[in-house]
Each structure stands twice: as structure tokens, then as C-alpha cells.
Amino acid sequence: MLLDTEAQAPAPGRAPARPGRRPGAARRSVRRLLVALAIAALLVVEVYPLFWMFINSLKSSNEFLNTPSWSLPVDYRWDNYTAAWETGQLATTIRNSVVATLPSLFFIIVLGVAAGFTLEVMVWKGRNTVLLTILAGIMVPGQMILLPLFTIYFELHLTGSLWPLIITYTGHGLPLTVFMMATYFRAIPREIFEASTIDGAGMIRSFRSIGFPMVRNAVLTVALVQFFLIWNDLLFAITFANRRDLNTIQAGLLNFSGQYGSLDYGPLFAAICITIGGILVLYLALNQRIIQGLAAGAVKG
Amino acid sequence: MKSVLGDRRAIAILLGPALVVYTLVMLVPVVWSFGYTFVSGNPLEGFRFAGLSNFSRLVDDPDVHAALLFTLKYAVIMTIGQVVIGYTLALFYVFVLRRSSTLVRTLVFFPVVVPTVAVALLYQKIFQSAPRDGIVNELLVNVGLDRVDWLGSGTTAFIVIVVMDIWRSVGFYGVLIYAGLIDIPDDIIESARIDGARGWSLFRRIVLPLSLPILLSSIIFSINGTIKVFDSVLALTNGGPGSSNTPLTLYMYRTAFAYSDYGYGATIALLLTIMCFIVTLFIFRSARRDITT
Known part of the structure; x- marks a missing residue:
């Protein structure tokens, strides 16, 4: 003992x-x-x-085919990376991913935090019904909204842009965001907001200068969760942005592999490395936040 | 004061935009998609009223049966794998590595955030058998076993899918369950030790019962994620070889976009949604139990 x-x-x-x-x-x-x-x-x-x-990713196709795959490269073919960058159109796919992700994140956060505040802090009839209706959205799989949205975007002539992705990601990301934010607001004593109303602040003022600043940490957590959900999405990306010049990183990689994957091993490996490398940089900087955030999102979702 | 907390104008400004977007992107499409289940056709060629024929087709369609079977088989095996390995990992973090587990946890978690397509393409190469062997076949040959055409047959391709998705997600379950295990108060474990509980009996009588709630949430969370499996299967095998490893999600996608049958696609999506709904009901029930105990 x-x-x-x-x-x-x-x-x-x-x-x-x-x-x-x-x-x-x-x-x-x-x-x-x-x-x-x-x-x-x-x-x-x-x-x-x-x-x-x-x-x-640093071997020539010839070397990849003729030497054991675990051996180190004989000559380091860094040009695989330039080849991947050009044939894989990585500049375009990365730009598309950023253009689709950042506005979605912005809208999700602004709309979701305000909604979470209204549903948790403010007192009004019917808020439980609204909250439940939004929470029900967490369980709806993407497939269930895919076809009507496709029809709508087609009719509105939005299919040639990244707007369908931004709109879909925002709407689809809201339920989990509202739910998580409502939970965080629940932890703040309501007296704080009551005091601010006694001091004469309206609710919008209370939200802007008290509510939002108090959950700033939680906002970062929620943003990280949503970032990975959007960045790694494939279903919406291949449905609403399947034109080569609209491909996000995930869809672009899939198409690149389909076209060149069985010939240009080095560039394909290099393209995967670039994809993973970008995420790795973010992960090195924020790993503890990311891990806690994703675990929290799971428990609450 | 109550009236300020219930200020209608503020409610409209703060909640309105979110509610509008949510209604247009989620609620309306769900109802609309439900409407699609009673028609056949697609937006380009026009729709015809089909009554309940999509539903009778769903019941009799051998491809749906196969896809449903695959989805359930995948969900059961993955859930067991994720939770059992994740739990083992969490025990390892808490009781063996203890406070020095951060680095290992961080490294093992990394694949969770890597884009699925990148992981799937990597696994295609790891398990490759033509035109040359990937690392797995090289290993098999080196220890004197036969090489396997991993992605060439349904059963072995299924194994690759499961191995890949476990590899990808187990760091996540490790952390999830770890968070539950460190919530067990130290003095309970300490007093059990003083009473002579060691190793297996400590685990069996103290740790396991106290971690049942987090175990239950992990199981439900895992089922919830795995019945929606789409990306990894699409990118790794595209449902193949043939259609041997096609989940419902992918079959729905093909029906709607490769065969341009929105009505039937929406019907399969509805089946999927009902399955998710049932799992969610379990989540709510188990969540309530968490609070009462």
C-alpha cells in the first residue's frame, strides 16, 4: 500500500x-x-x-513504384509541392474554403450568440417553444435539407457562386451554436442583467456591453467547433459547389485524386500534406482550446 | 424591470435574424423535402404526383435493405470500437500517464481535426495493392503472410473503413471519456485503495460504475455520428467495390443526383431523419437521468 x-x-x-x-x-x-x-x-x-x-510526398513516381515505401527519399523532390499546388489548383480551393468559411463563421457567431442571449436571459412567453424548435435542428441530417436547398439556389441563380455554401453553413450551424450559447448564458447570474436594467440600460445595450463580453471565451470555443465542422464539410461542398473553380479544399482534393491520383503519386501526397499542414499549424497554436471545445460541443450536442 | 427583460423590440432585433435564417435554411427545406416524398422526378424535368409509391418502393428496395444493413453494421461496430478503445485510452491517460498525459492526448487527438478526404486518400495509399503495395501489404509480406487486395473486396474494404474511422476518431473519444473520468473525486478512489481495492477490483467496483453516465453519452454520441457516415466512405471507396459498402446517406445522394430522382431521394432522407430522431430521443432520456442521479 x-x-x-x-x-x-x-x-x-x-x-x-x-x-x-x-x-x-x-x-x-x-x-x-x-x-x-x-x-x-x-x-x-x-x-x-x-x-x-x-x-x-518527396519521392518521384518512379522511386515510389520501385523502392519500399518506408525508405527515405533518395533525392528530395520538393517540386512535387509546386506540381500539387498548380495541377491541384490549391490556391483556388484554399481561397474558396476561406471565402466560404469566414463569412459563415461570422454570421453564425453574431446571430447565434444574440439568439442564445434572447432565449436564455430574456423573459417572454413562448421562448421554450422557440428554443426547442431550434434545438430540433441539431438532429436533422444534411440530406434532409439538401434537395429543397438545391432547388432554391438553382431558381435564385446562386449556383455559380459560394453564396449557397455560406447560407447553408450559417443556417445549419445555428442550432448547435444557439444551444451551446444558451448553456453558457445560463451560467451567468440573471441579477447582473437585472442590475443593468435598473441602471437604465436597454436589453440591446445589456447584450452589447455585458452579455457578449462575458461569454467571449465561450464564443472562441463555439467558433472553433463550427470552424472544423464547416472546413471539413463534404456533403454541401460537393452538392452546391461542384464546379471545379468553386471547389473547396475537401472537394478539390477528391477531384484531384480522381483525375491524377493513380499517376502522380508525389503531387497527390504533397497535396494531402499541404491540406493537413494548414490544419496542423492551427492545431499547434490552439490545441488545448480545440480539444476542450470539441469535447464540450459533443457533450452539449 | 420585467418589462425591460421582455422588451419586444429587443427580442425582435436580437432573435429575429437568427430565426429567419433558421426557418429558411432548415425548417422550410425539411417540410419541403417531406413534400418531395409524394412525387417523382426532378426540378429540370418536372415532378409527377406519385402518391405513396416512393414508400412502397422503399420497403421493397433491396438496395435500401443493403444500405440500411451497412449503416447499422457500421454504426454498431464503430460504436463498440470507438467507446471501448476510447475508454481504454482514457484509463491509460488517467491511471497510467496521470498528469503527464497532455502531450500524448494532444498527439492522439490530431487526426480528429484533419479533413476527411485527406485521411481517406492517405488510407487508400496505406492499404494500396496495385500498382504497388502500400505499407500494410509490405508489412504482411515481410512477416511472411500473403498480401491482400484490401479495397478489392467488400469485406476487406469494410475493414479498412472501420480501421480508418477508428484511427480518425479515437483520440476524440479518449478525451471525451477522460474528461468524465477525472471528474471522479480523488478521495473516493483513495479511500477504495485504503480499503484494499486494487487493479481490476478497483476498476470493476469503483471506476466503472462512476463513469457509466459519460460512457452512456459517448455511446449515444457515437451512434448519432456513425449512422450519418458519408465523407469517409465516399472518399475512401465511393461505396464500393460495386455497391457493397454503401451507407444510406450515400445511396440517397446517388438516387437524387446520379439518377435524378428527387422524390425517392427525399424518401430515403426521411428514413435517415427518423433514425436520427429515435437516437436523439435516447439522448434526451439519458440526459434527464444524468440530472436526477
Whole structure:
């Protein structure tokens, strides 16, 4: 029991070794070896595929076909990346993804936070019905709204632009956003808003200068959740923006693979690397926020 | 004061825009799509009233049966895989790595945020068998086993789909369940230790019962996500080989856009929505149980 409580000490895994002092010491180092092996196995499974892809993105097609795929490149073909950038039209797809994602995020946040505030802080008849109606939207799969929206965008002659994506992402992202924001507003004591009304502030003023600033952290969380949902969407992207010059990153990659994937291995690997690399930069900067945000979004959704 | 908190003009300004967008993008299309289930045709060629024929076709369509079966098979296997491996991972984080688990958690989580198509194309190459072997077949050959044409047959392609989607999502379930496990108060575990509980009995009698709520939410969340599977299957095998691995979502998409049958496509979408609705009811019931216990 004594040994066990010792293993509970802070900064475990680096528990000070005291050779020869206790019979438990040997057992502990066996245990440490097993832990190290488990971590190594986990990292090989999760990280090695990404490394494998990276080394193969630097090989010529000839080298890829004739040497073991795990060997390091003989000469580093960085020109695969320029080839991927040009034939994959990555500049266009990245621009389209940004143009579709950022306005959607902006609208989702502005509309969703205000709606969450109205539904949670303000007091009015029928707000529960409205809240439930919006929450019901969380369960509706994209397929259920796909065909009418396609017809509408077609009739409105919007199909040649990215507007269908922006509109759809905004509407489809609202339910989860409203739900998450309502939960965050619930945690703020209502007295704060009552006090501000006594001081003579109207509700719009209360929202702008008290409500919104108080949930600023939550807004970042919600924005990250929505960013990944939109950035990684495929269904709406291939339905509403299937023209080559409107493709987002996901749709563009799919088309690129269909056209060149069986010939130009290096550039395809390079295109995947560029796609993953962009996300990796964001992830390195914000990983703890992203992890917490996505987990929170799941529990609440 | 009550009247300020219930100011109608403020409500209209703050809630109005969101409500309008939500109604136009979600509510109207859902009702409209329901209307499509009673017609056949598409916007370009025009619609004909079809009565209930889409529904009788849905009941008899062997392709729907196959797609439904695939969806359920995938959802069950993925849910078990995600939750069991995610739980194991979470136990590993909490009880073995303890406070030094942040780096491992962060690395294992990364595939969750990578775009699905990129992951699917990567897995096509990892499990490739022609014109040359990918890394998996190279490994098999090196340990003296036969190489496998992974994406060439329905069963092996299904295995690749499951392996890929588990790889992609398990970091997420690890973190989700981890968050539940660290909520278990330390003194409960400590006092169980003092009472002599170790290893398996500690897990069986203390940790498992106390983590049942988070386990239940993970299961429901997993089912909810997996019955909507679309991206990864589309990008990895496009439902193939043949139509052996086609989920309902993809079959709906093909019916509507490859065969231009909006009416029947909307009917399949309705079936999918009803399935999601049933799962959501379970979410609400389990959420209520969370509060009462």
C-alpha cells in the first residue's frame, strides 16, 4: 500500500528511482518499460501514417513504384509541392474554403450568440417553444435539407457562386451554436442583467456591453467547433459547389485524386500534406482550446 | 424591470435574424423535402404526383435493405470500437500517464481535426495493392503472410473503413471519456485503495460504475455520428467495390443526383431523419437521468 501511494506522488512517470532500496523497485522499472512501450505503440499507430505520407510526398513516381515505401527519399523532390499546388489548383480551393468559411463563421457567431442571449436571459412567453424548435435542428441530417436547398439556389441563380455554401453553413450551424450559447448564458447570474436594467440600460445595450463580453471565451470555443465542422464539410461542398473553380479544399482534393491520383503519386501526397499542414499549424497554436471545445460541443450536442 | 427583460423590440432585433435564417435554411427545406416524398422526378424535368409509391418502393428496395444493413453494421461496430478503445485510452491517460498525459492526448487527438478526404486518400495509399503495395501489404509480406487486395473486396474494404474511422476518431473519444473520468473525486478512489481495492477490483467496483453516465453519452454520441457516415466512405471507396459498402446517406445522394430522382431521394432522407430522431430521443432520456442521479 505504501508503494501504491508513492506512485500517486506528483509528476509521476518520473518517480525518482531508488535502486536496491526496496524489492518494489524492479517491479516499478518493469512497469515503466511497459508504459513506455504502450506510449510508443500508440504514437506509431497515430503519428507514423502522417510521417509515411510526408516522406512519400518527396519521392518521384518512379522511386515510389520501385523502392519500399518506408525508405527515405533518395533525392528530395520538393517540386512535387509546386506540381500539387498548380495541377491541384490549391490556391483556388484554399481561397474558396476561406471565402466560404469566414463569412459563415461570422454570421453564425453574431446571430447565434444574440439568439442564445434572447432565449436564455430574456423573459417572454413562448421562448421554450422557440428554443426547442431550434434545438430540433441539431438532429436533422444534411440530406434532409439538401434537395429543397438545391432547388432554391438553382431558381435564385446562386449556383455559380459560394453564396449557397455560406447560407447553408450559417443556417445549419445555428442550432448547435444557439444551444451551446444558451448553456453558457445560463451560467451567468440573471441579477447582473437585472442590475443593468435598473441602471437604465436597454436589453440591446445589456447584450452589447455585458452579455457578449462575458461569454467571449465561450464564443472562441463555439467558433472553433463550427470552424472544423464547416472546413471539413463534404456533403454541401460537393452538392452546391461542384464546379471545379468553386471547389473547396475537401472537394478539390477528391477531384484531384480522381483525375491524377493513380499517376502522380508525389503531387497527390504533397497535396494531402499541404491540406493537413494548414490544419496542423492551427492545431499547434490552439490545441488545448480545440480539444476542450470539441469535447464540450459533443457533450452539449 | 420585467418589462425591460421582455422588451419586444429587443427580442425582435436580437432573435429575429437568427430565426429567419433558421426557418429558411432548415425548417422550410425539411417540410419541403417531406413534400418531395409524394412525387417523382426532378426540378429540370418536372415532378409527377406519385402518391405513396416512393414508400412502397422503399420497403421493397433491396438496395435500401443493403444500405440500411451497412449503416447499422457500421454504426454498431464503430460504436463498440470507438467507446471501448476510447475508454481504454482514457484509463491509460488517467491511471497510467496521470498528469503527464497532455502531450500524448494532444498527439492522439490530431487526426480528429484533419479533413476527411485527406485521411481517406492517405488510407487508400496505406492499404494500396496495385500498382504497388502500400505499407500494410509490405508489412504482411515481410512477416511472411500473403498480401491482400484490401479495397478489392467488400469485406476487406469494410475493414479498412472501420480501421480508418477508428484511427480518425479515437483520440476524440479518449478525451471525451477522460474528461468524465477525472471528474471522479480523488478521495473516493483513495479511500477504495485504503480499503484494499486494487487493479481490476478497483476498476470493476469503483471506476466503472462512476463513469457509466459519460460512457452512456459517448455511446449515444457515437451512434448519432456513425449512422450519418458519408465523407469517409465516399472518399475512401465511393461505396464500393460495386455497391457493397454503401451507407444510406450515400445511396440517397446517388438516387437524387446520379439518377435524378428527387422524390425517392427525399424518401430515403426521411428514413435517415427518423433514425436520427429515435437516437436523439435516447439522448434526451439519458440526459434527464444524468440530472436526477
